[in-house]
Amino acid sequence: MRCDNILSLFDIICNTKKSARKEIINNMAEIIDVADINIPELEIYTHLTDARLRKVYEYEHGIFIAESQTVIEVALDAGCKPISMLTDRKYINDRANGIIERCGDIPVYTADSKIMSGLTGYELTRGMLCAMERPAPKRAEELCRNARRIAVLENIADVSNTGAIIRSAAALGIDAVLITPSCCDPLCRRAIRVSMGTVFLIPWGYIGEDEHWWQSHGPAYLNSLGFKTAAMALTDNSVSIDDKTLQSEKRLAIILGSEGYGLSQKTIDGCDYTVKIPMYHGVDSLNVGAAAAVAFRELRVRE
Template sequence: MAEIREITDLSAPELQVYTGLTHAQLRSRRQPGQGLFIAESEKVIACALAAGCRPVSFLMERRQAEGLSPQVLEGWGDVPVYTAERDVLAGLTGYALTRGYLCAMHRPVLPAAADLCRASRRVAVLEHITDASNVGAIFRSAAALGMDAVLVTPSCCDPLYRRAVRVSMGTVFQIPWAWLEGEFAPWPGSGVARLRELGFKTVAMALDDRAVSIDDPVLAGEEKLAVVLGSEGDGLSAETIAACDYTARIPMFHGVDSLNVAAAGAVIFWQLRSGAQEK
């Protein structure tokens, strides 16, 4: 049975994980066994648990605790479940809980980027994408539309930031991903070179007169392809575009020059997914 604890003291040390960890702190705590992240909503929490993430505690509305899903807490009966009324929890966390559930979890051990590349044909590379919602949406599209893995530059929003995790609908735990650090740093110089050593051609998604269309058969015909997406405002750096093997863009109509990076990612992933050239 889950140990349900009614919240009576909002300053209790055990609740500090829900109130005292800022976005910057979450991004800086990347060492396995040390860092934590917050999963929000029953579906997302279930995805994280299924992927092997270990819970520290749960926080939820009283009415949710009374109807706890056995699947969510199976095997975690010794993990405390803190509960209170909705308005009390909103005052504690600073935001209304999505569907009444939060869970503090240990950060998972991530695979090495090189290992992911060796096992993949199509990877998405995120460069300096700082909006959490966009990062979460890109992960969801990458998982659903044929990418094998996601590689993230250190300047991006942490994919395990609460909002990014929620918008991803838990797919951040389903598609393999890694930070582009170590032998892939600095990006883009060493990173693009290392991708090339691992057999990848790279395609920079950018508004450039020299860009080919994403439906160019040359792109779909590449055995291993890394799709590089840039920041919401400025897009990819000139250095990254110059370093990549191809530059490509989505054909546009009605005078529209571009799509939001998350929407663009979905279109690109579907067009360039593994095996697309064989369809």
């Protein structure tokens, strides 16, 4: 049985069926032992896509799924609100215990490893998942107000690259990340996992309501917020990433393009700098995730 009506998801999360055995732990969390990973109560984990999770009407901004103990703890530390958990039974009194205590009276579904193994990507979850409310989106003006270095992602569709870029941004001194509307969702499962939860550590938000706005106004808008703009692209008039004038800019927006085609020509034309990473042995480019890490390190704020 599946819940095809997404509007009933709240009832599914909060009410259990005959196939579940309940147990109250510390008068808080409701531990629900399940014998079938495909019961309706677990639809949120087993069948709803990331896109559908974003549209769950009971929560203003939708839902996302955090996977593994480390990522769940980082999300909780960042103030994300848990809705329910699904965990391997063997972790209830072990690695999941501290998380359960932090989550209050949410339902915690548990099953043995054999049942959990029917969940796609089970090994990657470390046997623990948590459904959480998506935080309210942050406005670009707010994110940029006190920032000195920001990253802007244009048309990056690969979720692994998005997660890797966000992880590098958090580690290498970027103050905020802006996402154009055509990029993949930073809160989809794989992006969160690849970012190792750093998507909850570094401020991020969308820039522009649609891709047309970004193409027409993006670089100029960043200029209006006080940033010089640096398009990462291989062109004949690119400056090297170790250019001293570029590195000494007080406020800089580092703009990275899609995996296959890079930045649009319109974006490149609108930027103050076009920047290249010197290459050797005839290599013409790096994966955008690797290029981002190099750019963030080389263009960091130097006091």
